[in-house]
Amino acid sequence: MKPANAIYFIREATQSLSRNRVLSFATITTVAVSILILGIALLMTVNTGNIMNRLESDVQVIAFLDKTLTSGEISTVKRNIEKIDGVKSLKFVPRDEALKKLQESYGKDYDLKATIGKNPLPNTFDVKAKDPHQVPVIANKINKINGVYKVNYGQGVVERLFQVTRWVRIVSIAFIVLLAAGAVFLIATTIRLAIFARRKEIYLMKLIGATDWFVRWPFFIEGMFMGISGSLIAVLLLALGYNSLVSRIGTVFFMPLVSDPHLLSQFYFSLIGIGALLGMLGTYISINRFLKV
């Protein structure tokens, strides 16, 4: 692009924006609404994903050890567990500590020790997996180690949880793709109106000998500008709304809302980028049919 042309393109774009004020406003509003809905959906997905990750990372294997093991044998079991692929960390929980925890859960009014006499609980290892989805496999392997008499990882419930989280992820991605497609369509339609109003001019330009790109550029700049302005409005509303939500509620189902400012600002910037992209994409789709002269 020649610099002289760039100036011409920008001037054309700004002139067209101010000349078609009503349509420009309609397009910007369309973009703002689309991006706002998309942004809300994305924020919900991000937060759902966050909750899913937390739920999943809570999944762990508890390996119950034979009561007869000596401390040397316990170390052997520990080494054997550590050797298993995919194990992230493990923590030894002595039986006394387990009883103390159990006692705490019953409250002070009830003396557990007095009721059951001696401590019936075994020593355990709490094992965390690098990938929570590997937990059932790892549990199976731990179960085969000598000195482990039982493993528990919430069999049945965990599989169900993974199924639910998988579907929640699929559904939210599908939802976002649909929303983005809808936004492109809406924007393309409004921009088509703006281009239709200038079809005579485009026809003339083509007959005089303008290249397709020469015709396209001002519209692209216009589309990009409208995309960015629309998404700026949307991001502003979204940031205000979400921030007040975080500061007022803070948690959903006891899970904290995502509030990392670095992550959020990245998110808002990419929304503005998406707005610019949608504006250009909408223009591209709309203008091509008018270039077939």
Next chain:
Amino acid sequence: MLVQFYNVSKKYDNGVIALNDVSLKIDRGEFLFLMGQSGAGKSTLVKLLFREELPTRGQIFVASRSVVRMRRSDIPKLRRNIGIIFQDFKLLETKTVKENIAFAMQVVGASKRDMQIRIPEVIKMVGLQGRENSFPSQLSGGEQQRVGIARALANRPLVLIADEPTGNLDLETAQEIMQLLYDINRLGTTVIMATHAREVVKAANKRVITLDKGKIVSDTPSGECLL
């Protein structure tokens, strides 16, 4: 040879046969009338020249380049050699006389300096000095067509195509516009003019190709036409 048509036929998607086996040659510097009733195929022939339409059959050459086999990206180059004048002028209402002409030059990427020299030149050529900053709505029909001609000339085309340029004008104004076209032709630009105004053609005493139902029915050198 500037323009060559070899056995050109054009059938539109709706089944209308607009041109049927047309062959013709136009030399550099000629002034040529395309005569015929509306629907005879004049407009189609003109549109084939600057590749707004493609022929169904046959070959077309403009300045020795095949218009039919031309790549899409080469079309702008073809059109920069052709100036087009329309019956309804097709001026941009939101731009002044000067801006309308400048528009045609900007579109093909002319430099600012080029424009500063060429725009006053063509304005003088069509006799619109003093009206540079008027808008089309402030001009008479004849003046608007002069702007159309100035715009078509701005990029120094090899050939000027005029599709019924006098169709919307009264007789006196039409004669002025015709005089302007003869002057332009005398300076070396080939002019092809489609019209059904017989008086204009007879008075001109130039080559006339007459079309009827998509076929050439006569090609005479001096103002005679069959219809």
